[in-house]
Amino acid sequence: MKALYDVPAPAKLNLFLHVLGRRDDGYHLLQSVFVPIDWCDTLHFELRDDGALARHDLGEPLPADDLCLRAAHALQHASGTCWGVDISILKTLPSGAGLGGGSSDAATTLMALNRLWRLGWTRARLIELGARLGADVPFFLGTGPAWVEGIGERLTPVSLPSARYMVVKPPAHVLTKDIFSSPHLVRDTKPAIVTDFLADTGRFGKNDLQNAAQALCSEVGQASRLLEQRYGNSRMTGSGSAVFARIGADEAPDGSELTQLPAGWRSRGCRSLEQHPLRDWTPD
Ligand SMILES: C[C@@](CO)(OP(=O)(O)O)[C@H](O)COP(=O)(O)OP(=O)(O)OC[C@H]1O[C@@H](n2ccc(N)nc2=O)[C@H](O)[C@@H]1O
Numbered sequence: 001m002k003a004l005y006d007v008p009a010p011a012k013l014n015l016f017l018h019v020l021g022r023r024d025d026g027y028h029l030l031q032s033v034f035v036p037i038d039w040c041d042t043l044h045f046e047l048r049d050d051g052a053l054a055r056h057d058l059g060e061p062l063p064a065d066d067l068c069l070r071a072a073h074a075l076q077h078a079s080g081t082c083w084g085v086d087i088s089i090l091k092t093l094p095s096g097a098g099l100g101g102g103s104s105d106a107a108t109t110l111m112a113l114n115r116l117w118r119l120g121w122t123r124a125r126l127i128e129l130g131a132r133l134g135a136d137v138p139f140f141l142g143t144g145p146a147w148v149e150g151i152g153e154r155l156t157p158v159s160l161p162s163a164r165y166m167v168v169k170p171p172a173h174v175l176t177k178d179i180f181s182s183p184h185l186v187r188d189t190k191p192a193i194v195t196d197f198l199a200d201t202g203r204f205g206k207n208d209l210q211n212a213a214q215a216l217c218s219e220v221g222q223a224s225r226l227l228e229q230r231y232g233n234s235r236m237t238g239s240g241s242a243v244f245a246r247i248g249a250d251e252a253p254d255g256s257e258l259t260q261l262p263a264g265w266r267s268r269g270c271r272s273l274e275q276h277p278l279r280d281w282t283p284d
């Protein structure tokens, strides 16, 4: 195998997000259900025999310390392989949205290179390496929707019925660190448990980060109100600034965009994925 083309890196939504406390290192402990959706970046991987790692942006330029290259460097170093790769990225997911785009790109890179370089690493070993790249990377190395605890490294797969969502992303975005250090940060006192959530599948929980995000960025509240008016529900995903609403089977076709949005806003009709598209690429 010399190449892998059209490899997807799906985004995710947080159906709810509880902040339970804070670790000694300052990171906050979370409870959340993450669900992958069919809004994806697309990556191509071509084997190099000179050991070089190169990235080619097919869309908007990516940051110099792009998470795909960081993932490739980390796996090349940890595995000791002599192989290299040319990574081409067609970025469609907005960055800094709470959609996990960069984290998903990193996870897809680890799974694709594990296959291209014939490393044979297990999922658990990739997750251990991925957790050092970002708190959301372990989720994207998993099998699909998951109950997530810790700072994102403790995953319990859950099966959820497919659902449809309209996602709206205003142009501004909020720094995750500013949200967690905000006086508006809500902390949950009563942790939920998996069975509680599953008993109420489909009913959104709260996002404890949303008050702080709205205090820092008025567009998050604006996006929430827009979706409440159109669909009767809304919730910020992750640390924002994207907001989503659950929509009916007969509303907004998949991939559609909302009209009459302010300039620079993005939107997309999405469907949840019952499993990660690369689920079978990695041995458990
Ligand atoms: C909170 C989540 C939920 O999915 O937000 P999104 O990234 O999806 O928006 C993620 O776990 C985000 O994880 P990650 O993206 O790795 O966080 P970073 O940007 O590295 O965090 C920036 C800063 O936010 C604070 N931080 C982050 C995560 C966490 N569980 N507790 C924290 O206190 C820390 O000060 C950290 O240095």
Ligand SMILES: Nc1ncnc2c1ncn2[C@@H]1O[C@H](COP(=O)(O)OP(=O)(O)O)[C@@H](O)[C@H]1O
Pocket (backbone or CB within 6 Å): 062, 063, 065, 066, 067, 068, 094, 095, 096, 097, 098, 099, 100, 101, 102, 103, 104, 105, 106, 238, 239, 240
């Ligand atoms: N391939 C990438 N795609 C998106 N963001 C990236 C990538 N590589 C690095 N980043 C950086 O990671 C941060 C966004 O990460 P991402 O997982 O997309 O966050 P969010 O979950 O908030 O959308 C930004 O600071 C961005 O500059």
